[in-house]
Every structure is written in structure tokens, then in C-alpha cells.
Amino acid sequence: MYTTGATVVALVGSFVTAAIAQYASASGRRMRVLRTAPHLASQFRRNWVSVLSATLLIAGVCLLATALDTTETDPGGVHWAVEGVLILGAARAYRLLWLFNAVIQATDRDLADSPH
Numbered sequence: 809m810y811t812t813g814a815t816v817v818a819l820v821g822s823f824v825t826a827a828i829a830q831y832a833s834a835s836g837r838r839m840r841v842l843r844t845a846p847h848l849a850s851q852f853r854r855n856w857v858s859v860l861s862a863t864l865l866i867a868g869v870c871l872l873a874t875a876l877d878t879t880e881t882d883p884g885g886v887h888w889a890v891e892g893v894l895i896l897g898a899a900r901a902y903r904l905l906w907l908f909n910a911v912i913q914a915t916d917r918d919l920a921d922s923p924h
């Protein structure tokens with residue numbers, strides 16, 4: 809179970825990286841505002857870093873649990889740590905969807921405004 813969790817989180821991490829690349833490469837007016845307006849820019853950066861950090865933390869805890877949980881009874885309670893970071897992952901997944909949706913909407917609006 810722990811290895812599967814780490815694998816799924818690593819896959820999500822690749823989506824996070826793709827979303828950040830999309831955010832960084834978009835060049836329309838709205839995206840410039842998102843990246844340069846003092847309040848918006850710092851908020852977006854904090855959110856991206858939070859999502860990426862949580863992804864790394866969750867994968868690390870799942871891999872660590874694989875090494876630590878060597879018995880059938882789990883005397884150290886490793887499963888609780890994994891369940892805790894998976895709950896964190898669910899919250900960060902929602903944030904990732906929100907961020908990615910905001911970037912897509914801004915990029916689409918910029919594209920619609922540009923002359924063909």
C-alpha cells in the first residue's frame with residue numbers, strides 16, 4: 809500500500825510540474841497580472857510551493873513507511889503517519905485543481921482576446 813501511495817503521489821507530482829510549466833510559460837495580459845501583481849503573485853507562488861512541497865512530503869513519508877513497517881502488527885503506528893499525509897494530499901489536490909483551473913481560465917481568456 810505504501811509503495812502504491814508513493815507512486816500515485818509521484819504521478820500527481822508530475823502533473824504539478826506540468827501545471828507550473830504552463831503557469832510560467834503563459835504570456836498573456838492576465839497571466840502577467842497573476843505573476844506580477846504584488847498580492848496575487850505572492851499568493852500564487854505560495855500555493856504552487858505548498859502543493860509541490862506537500863507532494864514531496866507525502867511521497868517521502870510513504871517511502872519511509874515502506875522501510876519502517878516490517879511487521880504485520882505495525883507497532884510503531886506507521887500507518888497513522890501515512891493516513892495523515894494522505895489526508896494532507898487530498899486537501900492539496902483540491903488546491904492544485906483550483907490553481908490549475910485559474911491558470912487555464914486566464915490563459916484561455918488571453919487567447920480569446922488575442923488577434924487571430
